[in-house]
Amino acid sequence: xxxxxxxxxxxxxxxxxxxxxxxxxxxxxxxxxxxxxxxxxxxxxxxxxxxxxxxxxxxxxxxxxxxxxxxxxxxxxxxxxxxxxxxxxxxxxxxxxxxxxxxxxxxxxxxxxxxxxxxxxxxxxxxxxxxxxxxxxxxxxxxxxxxxxxxxxxxxxxxxxxxxxxxxxxxxxxxxxxxxxxxxxxxxxxxxxxxxxxxxxxxxxxxxxxxxxxxxxxxxxxxxxxxxxxxxxxxxxxxxxxxxxxxxxxxxxxxxxxxxxxxxxxxxxxxxxxxxxxxxxxxxxxxxxxxxxxxxxxxxxxxxxxxxxxxxxxxxxxxxxxxxxxxxxxxx
Amino acid sequence: xxxxxxxxxxxxxxxxxxxxxxxxxxxxxxxxxxxxxxxxxxxxxxxxxxxxxxxxxxxxxxxxxxxxxxxxxxxxxxxxxxxxxxxxxxxxxxxxxxxxxxxxxxxxxxxxxxxxxxxxxxxxxxxxxxxxxxxxxxxxxxxxxxxxxxxxxxxxxxxxxxxxxxxxxxxxxxxxxxxxxxxxxxxxxxxxxxxxxxxxxxxxxxx
Numbered sequence: 001x002x003x004x005x006x007x008x009x010x011x012x013x014x015x016x017x018x019x020x021x022x023x024x025x026x027x028x029x030x031x032x033x034x035x036x037x038x039x040x041x042x043x044x045x046x047x048x049x050x051x052x053x054x055x056x057x058x059x060x061x062x063x064x065x066x067x068x069x070x071x072x073x074x075x076x077x078x079x080x081x082x083x084x085x086x087x088x089x090x091x092x093x094x095x096x097x098x099x100x101x102x103x104x105x106x107x108x109x110x111x112x113x114x115x116x117x118x119x120x121x122x123x124x125x126x127x128x129x130x131x132x133x134x135x136x137x138x139x140x141x142x143x144x145x146x147x148x149x150x151x152x153x154x155x156x157x158x159x160x161x162x163x164x165x166x167x168x169x170x171x172x173x174x175x176x177x178x179x180x181x182x183x184x185x186x187x188x189x190x191x192x193x194x195x196x197x198x199x200x201x202x203x204x205x206x207x208x209x210x211x212x213x214x215x216x217x218x219x220x221x222x223x224x225x226x227x228x229x230x231x232x233x234x235x236x237x238x239x240x241x242x243x244x245x246x247x248x249x250x251x252x253x254x255x256x257x258x259x260x261x262x263x264x265x266x267x268x269x270x271x272x273x274x275x276x277x278x279x280x281x282x283x284x285x286x287x288x289x290x291x292x293x294x295x296x297x298x299x300x301x302x303x304x305x306x307x308x309x310x311x312x313x314x315x316x317x318x319x320x321x322x323x324x325x326x327x328x329x330x331x332x
Numbered sequence: 333x334x335x336x337x338x339x340x341x342x343x344x345x346x347x348x349x350x351x352x353x354x355x356x357x358x359x360x361x362x363x364x365x366x367x368x369x370x371x372x373x374x375x376x377x378x379x380x381x382x383x384x385x386x387x388x389x390x391x392x393x394x395x396x397x398x399x400x401x402x403x404x405x406x407x408x409x410x411x412x413x414x415x416x417x418x419x420x421x422x423x424x425x426x427x428x429x430x431x432x433x434x435x436x437x438x439x440x441x442x443x444x445x446x447x448x449x450x451x452x453x454x455x456x457x458x459x460x461x462x463x464x465x466x467x468x469x470x471x472x473x474x475x476x477x478x479x480x481x482x483x484x485x486x487x488x489x490x491x492x493x494x495x496x497x498x499x500x501x502x503x504x505x506x507x508x509x510x511x512x513x514x515x516x517x518x519x520x521x522x523x524x525x526x527x528x529x530x531x532x533x534x535x536x537x538x539x
Binding site: 008009010011018019022023025026027028029030031032033035036038039142143161162163293294295296306307308310311314315 | 381384385388389392393395396397400404405406408409410412413414416417420421465466467468469470471472473474475489491492493494495497498499513516517520524529
């Protein structure tokens with residue numbers, strides 16, 4: 001026979017103390033996301049294979065006809081893709097100079113030495129492509145908007161759920177976490193990102209850098225994406241970070257010695273780049289300038305515990321956000 | 333200061349064009365929230381995007397729980413987005429509209445399993461302004477739940493994390509109320525053992 005009240009089952013009766021405590025603490029993980037952006041097309045009912053086959057044959061015939069005509073209408077005249085305007089100098093889309101048009105998926109836009117172009121990133125933001133740049137559209141859909149910057153400069157301002165907007169560069173991928181940034185890249189993959197709003201993840205060579213607003217990082221170093229540093233980092237610290245990223249491991253001592261509270265994000269990113277023994281040192285220094293949240297122990301960080309890493313990262317971002325430094329604080 | 337807060341808050345898209353959260357159409361016979369999942373599926377198939385928003389509101393938390401049972405917390409929201417997009421795109425493949433809850437959760441299990449296999453060297457950040465920061469104890473409790481057998485861990489996450497009651501879990505998963513009750517109590521019993529917590533309840537067990 002079941003009891004009259006069963007708090008675990010339906011919340012009735014007096015709360016079980018341990019269940020209530022678990023509800024309270026675990027509630028921090030509760031779902032709070034917004035609904036996804038749906039594709040324009042509504043789902044279609046199941047169809048037999050015959051009309052699908054006929055449609056595919058017609059589509060293949062249309063593609064063949066287009067190819068035989070040599071693509072006379074050009075790849076950038078209209079249709080799906082990113083709309084763009086040439087705002088300075090000359091821009092080429094495909095093999096044509098164009099003042100405006102639509103960059104299709106698979107297409108490339110190139111600017112002259114004095115050129116610039118502005119693109120709409122679907123409905124989620126804008127990109128300004130700088131001079132002597134080459135930008136390709138890799139994918140454009142509800143789950144991902146993906147560009148490839150082969151060389152040059154771009155300014156991106158995106159207002160979308162994290163990880164929707166991605167930019168590939170020759171060596172590193174920049175994943176938008178809701179932000180605005182400037183990206184410069186050379187054909188060999190070197191370059192720099194400067195984040196002005198939100199934060200960006202840089203991934204490459206098995207490493208990952210988290211670059212928040214007010215920080216900058218090299219796009220590629222011998223060890224992967226560069227270690228982030230605040231834009232107004234001292235010259236000594238910046239030099240030490242550059243030496244460390246170039247493979248001079250002994251520079252770790254200088255980084256630890258130079259870092260202050262606003263440089264906490266630099267130290268945090270080092271956990272992904274140092275040995276377990278060195279993680280203990282990084283922990284000690286970071287813990288001294290920005291104490292770890294409760295439960296994030298030295299042992300857990302040395303072991304690379306994902307939960308501890310996540311908790312400290314969230315805590316640090318909140319602390320960094322509160323830093324009263326004009327250069328670090330995000331602009332309105 | 334308030335403008336700065338926005339920097340660290342997940343912002344809404346610039347335009348609301350395709351979002352499913354748009355207001356439901358007026359003039360319906362019943363509030364869509366009262367409709368069954370099968371009725372809502374039929375409406376979506378007929379082109380009603382607002383009905384899909386209602387499905388999302390009703391099922392997002394159970395999908396999130398399924399994801400949270402398999403992937404890191406910071407990835408779970410992405411899995412939810414992905415699952416609902418896939419469900420929307422494949423809704424015509426669902427033969428029995430009444431089977432929507434089980435069908436949706438199977439998509440969620442598959443997507444979450446795929447996501448868990450992806451190499452990700454560093455845990456993505458939670459949004460510290462928009463989301464409360466889980467304590468270390470919360471991480472430990474979640475890890476203990478995730479170590480339970482699948483049926484227990486999903487049900488307990490729905491109850492303890494998502495705040496759903498047993499009857500709501502049964503309705504949204506397609507499981508029988510009896511099964512959910514058994515999963516909750518047996519799962520909680522094992523969880524208490526593993527967390528070293530003594531029971532403070534007088535609940536009625538396995539039913």
